[in-house]
Amino acid sequence: MKKASSLSELGFDADGPSFFRHLSLADGDGALPRRRLIKISVIGAGNVGMAIAQTILTQDLADEIILIDAVADKVRGEMLDLQHAAAFLPRVNIVSGTDVSLTRSSDLVIVTAGARQIPGETRLNLLQRNVSLFRRIVPAAAEASPESLLLIVSNPVDVLTYVAWKLSGFPASRVIGSGTNLDSSRFRFLLAEHLEVSAQDVQAYMVGEHGDSSVALWSSISVAGMPVLAHLQKNHRSSAASKTKQFDEAALEGIRRAVVGSAYEVIKLKGYTSWAIGYSVASIAWSLLRDQHRIHPVSVLAKGLVRGIPADRELFLSLPARLGRAGVLSVAAELVLTDEEERRLRISAETLWGYCNALGL
Numbered sequence: 001m002k003k004a005s006s007l008s009e010l011g012f013d014a015d016g017p018s019f020f021r022h023l024s025l026a027d028g029d030g031a032l033p034r035r036r037l038i039k040i041s042v043i044g045a046g047n048v049g050m051a052i053a054q055t056i057l058t059q060d061l062a063d064e065i066i067l068i069d070a071v072a073d074k075v076r077g078e079m080l081d082l083q084h085a086a087a088f089l090p091r092v093n094i095v096s097g098t099d100v101s102l103t104r105s106s107d108l109v110i111v112t113a114g115a116r117q118i119p120g121e122t123r124l125n126l127l128q129r130n131v132s133l134f135r136r137i138v139p140a141a142a143e144a145s146p147e148s149l150l151l152i153v154s155n156p157v158d159v160l161t162y163v164a165w166k167l168s169g170f171p172a173s174r175v176i177g178s179g180t181n182l183d184s185s186r187f188r189f190l191l192a193e194h195l196e197v198s199a200q201d202v203q204a205y206m207v208g209e210h211g212d213s214s215v216a217l218w219s220s221i222s223v224a225g226m227p228v229l230a231h232l233q234k235n236h237r238s239s240a241a242s243k244t245k246q247f248d249e250a251a252l253e254g255i256r257r258a259v260v261g262s263a264y265e266v267i268k269l270k271g272y273t274s275w276a277i278g279y280s281v282a283s284i285a286w287s288l289l290r291d292q293h294r295i296h297p298v299s300v301l302a303k304g305l306v307r308g309i310p311a312d313r314e315l316f317l318s319l320p321a322r323l324g325r326a327g328v329l330s331v332a333a334e335l336v337l338t339d340e341e342e343r344r345l346r347i348s349a350e351t352l353w354g355y356c357n358a359l360g361l
């Protein structure tokens, strides 16, 4: 039996099934204007890119998702696998390929392409490999979507966000790094476990580098509007000795280290991290494209915003930022910090500026 090569040969009409009658509602006849479609591109369809794409799909945020990867078969396989979930998801056009020009006229371009850490490696170890990749990807993506927002995820994310800003020529308000949005979620998770509340009710920020020098803002943690640090200091019990112990500097530093160590632990156990960064980036994408004005700790141009760092130093690091359709709407520059928090943020900024400056961009 000869196989029909397309659905139209089987009698399906390209304009829709013939068993639906077409109602032609001209403008003025009551037809609503069509909503502007939202196009999101993900460059790098590895573990992280696919976790982001899959989370965005479940959020009903995008009308079109473009997946780009250097490996043609892999990205086509990923596309088909997601397309096959069509019956369970909102209608989204999913396209894939190796050519960055497919991302043309995106509202949001998310970059996750690049090398990832092997166990024991730091994020900063990836810099040279990923900068050369960014020199190929970013100018092409910026040319294809000159009005888009650019959201960088590849590591080291703060330095690569600086690189993307330089290479794209975009205003800093439209170049954002996923930064410590993920670290802050890990921080809130650990605090929430300790306090036996939902992480969504814990207000707590990690700022600075998404990496080893990140800074936990202990002084500003709150639950239901109540400051938490004093409570923790009074009530912390050492689980090992099962006796009341001062919730001291060492204990606080232990929790910060646990946050910083989270990625290393997951990478040691499963080879990479993916689900949490998928949710983290999807939530940033939602705040941007739905113009939510929500505050996220993300990597932004922090020139002149870190006390003690000369105002002419161009570097990206995470500070709480208000995000909307235009990108970064404003940054919380007047953080109330203890002397120790301020000292640590300065060290984080100096570390990042050293890497950005050495690139000579």
Ligand SMILES: NC(=O)C1=CN([C@@H]2O[C@H](COP(=O)(O)OP(=O)(O)OC[C@H]3O[C@@H](n4cnc5c(N)ncnc54)[C@H](O)[C@@H]3O)[C@@H](O)[C@H]2O)C=CC1
Binding pocket: 043, 044, 045, 046, 047, 048, 049, 068, 069, 070, 071, 112, 113, 114, 115, 116, 117, 126, 133, 136, 137, 152, 153, 154, 155, 156, 157, 178, 179, 182, 210, 272, 273, 274, 277
């Ligand atoms: N900012 C954050 O919080 C996080 C960042 N990451 C970073 O995300 C990046 C990706 O991690 P994974 O997805 O686990 O790695 P992966 O190895 O699974 O995926 C990377 C993908 O990039 C693709 N790629 C390489 N060169 C490309 C090019 N020129 N154009 C398009 N695609 C290209 C590869 O083919 C591969 O599919 C790493 O740098 C990792 O460190 C990972 C987790 C969290």
Ligand SMILES: CC(=O)C(=O)O
Binding pocket: 123, 155, 182, 263, 273, 277
């Ligand atoms: C790999 C990485 O940057 C993270 O999971 O935090």
